[in-house]
Amino acid sequence: MFTLDRAMAAWLLKPGHRAIYVIALAVMVSCSIQTSVMAAEMPLTHNNQVQQPALTGEDIIMESLRRHELYPYVYEEQSLILMDAKQHRDVRRMKRYSRLEPGGTFKAMLTFTYPESIAGAALLFTRQQDGERKKRFYLPALGTHLIEYTGGVAGSQMLGSEFSLEDLMPEDMDAFEYHRMKDVIDGDNAYFVVQAISKRDKTNVRRSYAERKLLIRQDNFFVTHVDYLDQKGALVKRQTRHDIHQVNGEMWRADMMMAENFLNHHRSILKVDRRVYSSDYVPEFIFDISSFVPATSQPAAESSDPNPEVAEEAP
Amino acid sequence: MNRILMFGLHHRLLLLLVLTVLTALAATGMQHLHIDTGTENMVAKGSAKMQIYESVVEEFGSDNQTLIFTRDPSLWTTDKLHALKALHVRLASLESVQRVEDIFTLRNLRGKQDAVSSKLLMDHIPENQKEVDQLKENVLYNPLVKGNLVSAEGNALAMIVTVQPAAMKTLGHAGVYEAIQQAIEPSAEHFERLFQIGSPRIQMEMESTLFTDMRTLAPLSAAVILLVILLFMRSTAAGFIPLVTAGISLIWTMGMMGWAGIPVNILSAMLPTLIIVIGSTEDTHLIGSYLDARRAYPDQEPEFCVRKMLRKMGLPLLLTISTTVLGFAGNIFSSMELIRDFAIASSFAMLANGLVTILLVPALLVMMGSSKKSGQPATEGGFLSRLVLKLNQKSNLSIQRLLLGATLLLCAFFLFEASKLYVTNDPMSYFKQDRPLIRDASEVNQYLAGIKTFFISVQSDKEEAFLQPRNLRKLEELADFIGKQGVFDRTVSLVDYLKLMNREFHAGDPQWYQLPANKELVSQYLLFMHRQELQRYVSHDYRRGVIVVRHHISDSNMLNRNIDELRQVAQEIAGAELQVDIVGENLMINEEADTLLHAQVESLMIFLGIIFLLMSAMFTSFKGGLIAMVPSVIPIILMFGVMGLLGIPLNPGTAMVAVIAIGIAIDSTIHMLSSYNKHSRMMGDSVQAAQQTVREEALPMITTSVALSLGFGILLASDFAIIGQFGALAAATMLFALFANLIVTPLIMSRVRLVGLYDILALSVDKESLSGCQLFHEMSDYQIRKAMLISEVNDYSEGAKIIEQGCLDRSMYLLIKGEVDVIRHSQDGDEIIARLKPGEVFGEIAFVREIRRTADVCAVNSVSVLRFDCERLKRDLRFFPHIVAKLNFNISYILGERLANTFKD
CATH class of the missing domain: 3.30.70 (Alpha-Beta Plaits)
Structure with a gap:
C-alpha cells in the first residue's frame, strides 16, 4: 500500500497527470449523481419498490373506475359554492342520486334544494351502455314536463359552475384514449400520470379543452387531480379532490372537489355534506317524472337539517 | 428695470455661459418626456361621474374593445368561413388577447317542443352551401347577434376583441395594434374589407400623427418666418435671431415638461410652431427698432444702437410678453387635463422665450450687427401702409363714420353667426374626415351597431x-x-x-x-x-x-x-x-364639451378683464383701458362669427384661439397707443398724431401680423383637424386684429388723449425750471407729471401772440422756456404789465371762469409753454380728485397773490 501510494503520488506530480486525475474524479462523481437521480425517479409501488411498467394508461383508469366509481347506488347531499374572480360567492344546495344498472346504464339526477327560487329544479342524466347520452331538465316554474337539453360543449361549464357534467359522472372510457406518462412523486405519495385525449371520431363531441392530465395515486388508484389543457398546451382549468378517505375495502371517496378556471379566474367548490350507499336512497322510481311533480320524493330516512353534518353510511 | 434689460449687453460672456448651462440642464429633462394620447386626459378627474363610471367598469368590465370588421358580398361560403375561422384562431392565440367574441364563440339557443339545443353558433364549418345557408339563418335568427355582431343582411360581421389589461401596459396601444394587425393581415386578401377599429388604433393613429406633425410643422413654420422676416426686414440677423431664441426656448420647454412629468399630447404638438411664430414677433419689434437706430446713427457703434433700442422698446416688450403669457395661461384652470397641460407648457414656453429674447437678443445684435449695412427694410409700409394712411388722411367725418358704421354692422352680423356655434369634444372629431380611420368608423356604423x-x-x-x-x-x-x-x-x-x-x-x-x-x-x-x-x-x-x-x-x-x-x-x-x-368614457368626454364652452367664456372674460385693468393702469385712465379693448373685442367677435358661419365647432383646439390670439394681438395695440401718446404730446394735434403713429407702426404691425398669420396657417398642414382649425382661426384672428389696429383704433384714438404710465415715468421733469412753481406747490413728482401730461406742449417763436386781449378762451399756461410779456391795450396805449419767466403761470383767470382776456401775452423770445385746457383737465383728471384739489388750491393761491399785488400797487 505504501508503495502504491508513493507510486500514485509520483504519478500525480508529473505535469498533465493532475488534470487527468481531476477530470476522472469529476466523471465518477457525475455518474454517481446521475445514478442517484435515476433511482429517485424510478417509479415506486405502494411498497416503495419500482413500479412494474406493465400497466397502461387505460389499465390505470379502468382500475380507478373499478375501485371507486362503480358502486351502484349512491346518494349525496351537496353544497355547490360558486366564486367569481372578485371572490363573490353564490351557494346552491343539491341532492345527487346515481344508479348503475346491471346492464351498464348509468343514471344520475341532481335536484336543487336551495335557494328557494330554484328549489325543485332538476337535471336528469342518462348514459346507455352503447354511449348514448341524454340530458333532461325539469324547471318547476316552466311547467310539469321535462325538457331535453342537447348540444352544448362537452367538458364546459354546467349549471353556472366550473364543473362539467363529466366531472360529476364516472369517467366515460369509450370517449377517450389514455396514454400513460411519466409518474411523479409529490410529498409522501407517488402518482400515475395519464393523458386523456378525446376520441373525436367515435363520439363526435366537441370539447372545451384538448386534453386532460389525470394524477392518480398509486397506492389506491384514486384520481386526485385533473388538469385541462387547450390546443396550445396551456392550462385552462384544474380540478382537485380533497378530504379523501377510505370508505370500505378498496373504495375511496373525496368529500370536496374544487374546479378552478384560469381563463376567467372563477372557482367552484363542491362539498359533499352527506353520502349514503343504499338502494333505499336511490330507488328506481326517483328517476321518473312523476317523482318531480309536484316535488321530488324523499326517502323516509332523510334529515331535514338545513345544515347537515357529513354523515356517511357504509354500503 | 434698465438693469434687467441691459444685463445681456453688459455681461455677454456670463450670459452665454449661463444660457448654455441652463439649456444643457433642460436637455437632460427631455429624456423623461412621455406621450399621452389617451382619452382619460380629456375628462375631468375626480368628478362624481368619473367615480360612478369607475365603479361600473370595475363591476361590469370596460367599454373599451377593439372590433375586427369584415365585409364581403359572399361571406357565407365555405371558403370564406374557413378564412374567418383561421382569423379567429390567430386572434385568440395572441398573448395580448383575453377574449374574442364572435360567431365562433357565442352560444346559440334553439328550442322545439320539449327540447332545447344549446350549442356554439358555429362549432364546425359546413361543407356544402345548403348547410351554410342554414347556418346563416341560424345566426341571423338570434336577436343578440343580428345587427350586433352580424349585419342585418349578413354581408358584414364583427369580431369583438378584449385585450388583456396587462398587455396594454406592457405593449402600449401601438404594440397591441401591431399584434392584432399582424394577425389579420394574412386574411385581408380573402375579404373585400377587413380592418380593426377601436381604442388601440385610435391611440396609435393619434401618436403617429402627433409625431408627423412635430416633424413637419416646426421646420415649415421656421422656413415661413425666415422668409417673411427677410422679405420685410432685409436683414440676415433679423431672420436668424428669432430661430435661435425659439430653439433655446423649445429646449427649455421640453426639458421642463420632461422634469415636471407633463406629457406631450396632441395640443402640445403645435408648441414648436407657436414658439417660433409668436416668439419671432418680439424679436422682430426689437430688431426693427435696432435697425431704425442704426439708420438714425450710422456712425455709432452697435452697442449704442442697442441701448437706444432697449430704452424705446424695454417696457412695451415686458408688457407684451406679459400679455402673451397671460393669454396662454388663461387655460391653466381648465378642468380638462389635455388643455391644462398644454396651458402650462405653452405659458412656460412664452415666458422662456421672453426671457431669452430680453437677455440674448441685445447681445446677439451687438455681436452680429457690426456691419454698416444693417438692413434696409422695405419702403415705408408698402401698399397696405399707404392705403391705411390714405384712409386716415381723409379724415373727414363721413368717411370715418362710414368705416366705424361698417365695422359695427360687420360685428353685429358676425355676432348673429356666432350664435350658431356648437361644441364638440369627441376624439374622432380630432381627425380630418377624409382619414381612413374616420371612413372605417363610418363603414362600421353603416352595417353594424356603432363602436x-x-x-x-x-x-x-x-x-x-x-x-x-x-x-x-x-x-x-x-x-x-x-x-x-x-x-x-x-x-x-x-x-x-x-x-x-x-x-x-x-x-x-x-x-x-x-x-x-x-x-x-x-x-x-x-x-x-x-x-x-x-x-x-x-x-x-x-x-x-x-x-x-x-x-356612433x-x-x-x-x-x-x-x-x-x-x-x-x-x-x-x-x-x-x-x-x-x-x-361611459365616451359620454364623459363629450360632456366635457359643455365645460369647454363655459371655461372658454370664463377665461375670455377674465383675460379681457385683466387686459382692461392692465391698459387702464398703463394709460392711467379707464378710457385708455376701454380704447385698448376695442382692437381686442372686434377680432373675437369676427372669429366666433366665422366659426358659426363655416360650421367650425368649438373643440379643445379652437377653444383656446380667442385668449391666445388676443394675447398676441394686444402687443400691436400697446405699441400703437404708446406711439400715439408720444406724438400727440409733441404735435398737439391728435389727428396728425394718429397719422404719424400709423406711419411709424404700420410696417412692423403688418410684418408681424402677416408673419403670424402665415405661421399659424402652417398648422393647416396638420393631420389633426383641431390643430388645423386652431391654425386657420388664429391666422384669421391676426388679420382681424390688424384690421382693428390699423383702421378702427386710429379713428377712435384721434379723438382722445391718453396719458401713458410709461410716459409719466419717462417724462424728465426739469426740476430747476419748475422749482418754486406755485401751480405745482406741494404736489408730488407723480402728480406733477400727471398734470403736465394732461397738458399740451406749445412752442412759439419770438414776438408770437400766445393770448389775445378780448378773446374767449379757457386755457391756462405754464411757461417752461423763454420769457413772455403781458401787454394790456387801452386807449392810452400799450402797457407791459409784467414780464414772466419760466415756472410762472398766466391765463389762470379765464381758466377759472369764462371771461374775455384782459391782456395780450406775447413771446419775448423762443418760448415753450404747457397749455392746460379747462374742460380737458376736468375730464381727464376726474378720477384723480387729489390732483384736481391741489391744482385748484394752487390756482386760488396764485389768484389771491395777484389780487394782493394789485391792491398793493
Whole structure:
C-alpha cells in the first residue's frame, strides 16, 4: 500500500497527470449523481419498490373506475359554492342520486334544494351502455314536463359552475384514449400520470379543452387531480379532490372537489355534506317524472337539517 | 428695470455661459418626456361621474374593445368561413388577447317542443352551401347577434376583441395594434374589407400623427418666418435671431415638461410652431427698432444702437410678453387635463422665450450687427401702409363714420353667426374626415351597431332586485324608449337574454319573446348561464342591472341633448326605488364639451378683464383701458362669427384661439397707443398724431401680423383637424386684429388723449425750471407729471401772440422756456404789465371762469409753454380728485397773490 501510494503520488506530480486525475474524479462523481437521480425517479409501488411498467394508461383508469366509481347506488347531499374572480360567492344546495344498472346504464339526477327560487329544479342524466347520452331538465316554474337539453360543449361549464357534467359522472372510457406518462412523486405519495385525449371520431363531441392530465395515486388508484389543457398546451382549468378517505375495502371517496378556471379566474367548490350507499336512497322510481311533480320524493330516512353534518353510511 | 434689460449687453460672456448651462440642464429633462394620447386626459378627474363610471367598469368590465370588421358580398361560403375561422384562431392565440367574441364563440339557443339545443353558433364549418345557408339563418335568427355582431343582411360581421389589461401596459396601444394587425393581415386578401377599429388604433393613429406633425410643422413654420422676416426686414440677423431664441426656448420647454412629468399630447404638438411664430414677433419689434437706430446713427457703434433700442422698446416688450403669457395661461384652470397641460407648457414656453429674447437678443445684435449695412427694410409700409394712411388722411367725418358704421354692422352680423356655434369634444372629431380611420368608423356604423358604448346602470338597495320581473320590466321599458329615440344603435341587457331563453324554452314561439312572469322562472333560466356571461349585465348579487348601449354619434351637442332626455326619462321609469346612472368614457368626454364652452367664456372674460385693468393702469385712465379693448373685442367677435358661419365647432383646439390670439394681438395695440401718446404730446394735434403713429407702426404691425398669420396657417398642414382649425382661426384672428389696429383704433384714438404710465415715468421733469412753481406747490413728482401730461406742449417763436386781449378762451399756461410779456391795450396805449419767466403761470383767470382776456401775452423770445385746457383737465383728471384739489388750491393761491399785488400797487 505504501508503495502504491508513493507510486500514485509520483504519478500525480508529473505535469498533465493532475488534470487527468481531476477530470476522472469529476466523471465518477457525475455518474454517481446521475445514478442517484435515476433511482429517485424510478417509479415506486405502494411498497416503495419500482413500479412494474406493465400497466397502461387505460389499465390505470379502468382500475380507478373499478375501485371507486362503480358502486351502484349512491346518494349525496351537496353544497355547490360558486366564486367569481372578485371572490363573490353564490351557494346552491343539491341532492345527487346515481344508479348503475346491471346492464351498464348509468343514471344520475341532481335536484336543487336551495335557494328557494330554484328549489325543485332538476337535471336528469342518462348514459346507455352503447354511449348514448341524454340530458333532461325539469324547471318547476316552466311547467310539469321535462325538457331535453342537447348540444352544448362537452367538458364546459354546467349549471353556472366550473364543473362539467363529466366531472360529476364516472369517467366515460369509450370517449377517450389514455396514454400513460411519466409518474411523479409529490410529498409522501407517488402518482400515475395519464393523458386523456378525446376520441373525436367515435363520439363526435366537441370539447372545451384538448386534453386532460389525470394524477392518480398509486397506492389506491384514486384520481386526485385533473388538469385541462387547450390546443396550445396551456392550462385552462384544474380540478382537485380533497378530504379523501377510505370508505370500505378498496373504495375511496373525496368529500370536496374544487374546479378552478384560469381563463376567467372563477372557482367552484363542491362539498359533499352527506353520502349514503343504499338502494333505499336511490330507488328506481326517483328517476321518473312523476317523482318531480309536484316535488321530488324523499326517502323516509332523510334529515331535514338545513345544515347537515357529513354523515356517511357504509354500503 | 434698465438693469434687467441691459444685463445681456453688459455681461455677454456670463450670459452665454449661463444660457448654455441652463439649456444643457433642460436637455437632460427631455429624456423623461412621455406621450399621452389617451382619452382619460380629456375628462375631468375626480368628478362624481368619473367615480360612478369607475365603479361600473370595475363591476361590469370596460367599454373599451377593439372590433375586427369584415365585409364581403359572399361571406357565407365555405371558403370564406374557413378564412374567418383561421382569423379567429390567430386572434385568440395572441398573448395580448383575453377574449374574442364572435360567431365562433357565442352560444346559440334553439328550442322545439320539449327540447332545447344549446350549442356554439358555429362549432364546425359546413361543407356544402345548403348547410351554410342554414347556418346563416341560424345566426341571423338570434336577436343578440343580428345587427350586433352580424349585419342585418349578413354581408358584414364583427369580431369583438378584449385585450388583456396587462398587455396594454406592457405593449402600449401601438404594440397591441401591431399584434392584432399582424394577425389579420394574412386574411385581408380573402375579404373585400377587413380592418380593426377601436381604442388601440385610435391611440396609435393619434401618436403617429402627433409625431408627423412635430416633424413637419416646426421646420415649415421656421422656413415661413425666415422668409417673411427677410422679405420685410432685409436683414440676415433679423431672420436668424428669432430661430435661435425659439430653439433655446423649445429646449427649455421640453426639458421642463420632461422634469415636471407633463406629457406631450396632441395640443402640445403645435408648441414648436407657436414658439417660433409668436416668439419671432418680439424679436422682430426689437430688431426693427435696432435697425431704425442704426439708420438714425450710422456712425455709432452697435452697442449704442442697442441701448437706444432697449430704452424705446424695454417696457412695451415686458408688457407684451406679459400679455402673451397671460393669454396662454388663461387655460391653466381648465378642468380638462389635455388643455391644462398644454396651458402650462405653452405659458412656460412664452415666458422662456421672453426671457431669452430680453437677455440674448441685445447681445446677439451687438455681436452680429457690426456691419454698416444693417438692413434696409422695405419702403415705408408698402401698399397696405399707404392705403391705411390714405384712409386716415381723409379724415373727414363721413368717411370715418362710414368705416366705424361698417365695422359695427360687420360685428353685429358676425355676432348673429356666432350664435350658431356648437361644441364638440369627441376624439374622432380630432381627425380630418377624409382619414381612413374616420371612413372605417363610418363603414362600421353603416352595417353594424356603432363602436361607441355607454352604460345605463340601474341600482336597487335590495339583493336579487333584478331577479324580480317588475324591475326587469323597467330595464325593458328603458330599452324601448331608447329604440323610440332613434339616435342610438343597439341596447343589450339581461332582459334580452331572458326573453330569448323564454322564447326558446317555449319551442321558439315568438309570442313568448317576453320576460319570464316570475322570479322563480328567471332564476331557473339563469341556471343555464354562467356568471361570466352575466357579469356584463348584472351584478353578482343582482342589485344592479346594466344596459349596454352602442352608438356612433360624434356630435357632442346632439349626444348630450339626447343623453339629457334619456336621463330624465330613465329616472321617471325607474321610480324612487331605483337609482339610474348613465355613464361611459365616451359620454364623459363629450360632456366635457359643455365645460369647454363655459371655461372658454370664463377665461375670455377674465383675460379681457385683466387686459382692461392692465391698459387702464398703463394709460392711467379707464378710457385708455376701454380704447385698448376695442382692437381686442372686434377680432373675437369676427372669429366666433366665422366659426358659426363655416360650421367650425368649438373643440379643445379652437377653444383656446380667442385668449391666445388676443394675447398676441394686444402687443400691436400697446405699441400703437404708446406711439400715439408720444406724438400727440409733441404735435398737439391728435389727428396728425394718429397719422404719424400709423406711419411709424404700420410696417412692423403688418410684418408681424402677416408673419403670424402665415405661421399659424402652417398648422393647416396638420393631420389633426383641431390643430388645423386652431391654425386657420388664429391666422384669421391676426388679420382681424390688424384690421382693428390699423383702421378702427386710429379713428377712435384721434379723438382722445391718453396719458401713458410709461410716459409719466419717462417724462424728465426739469426740476430747476419748475422749482418754486406755485401751480405745482406741494404736489408730488407723480402728480406733477400727471398734470403736465394732461397738458399740451406749445412752442412759439419770438414776438408770437400766445393770448389775445378780448378773446374767449379757457386755457391756462405754464411757461417752461423763454420769457413772455403781458401787454394790456387801452386807449392810452400799450402797457407791459409784467414780464414772466419760466415756472410762472398766466391765463389762470379765464381758466377759472369764462371771461374775455384782459391782456395780450406775447413771446419775448423762443418760448415753450404747457397749455392746460379747462374742460380737458376736468375730464381727464376726474378720477384723480387729489390732483384736481391741489391744482385748484394752487390756482386760488396764485389768484389771491395777484389780487394782493394789485391792491398793493
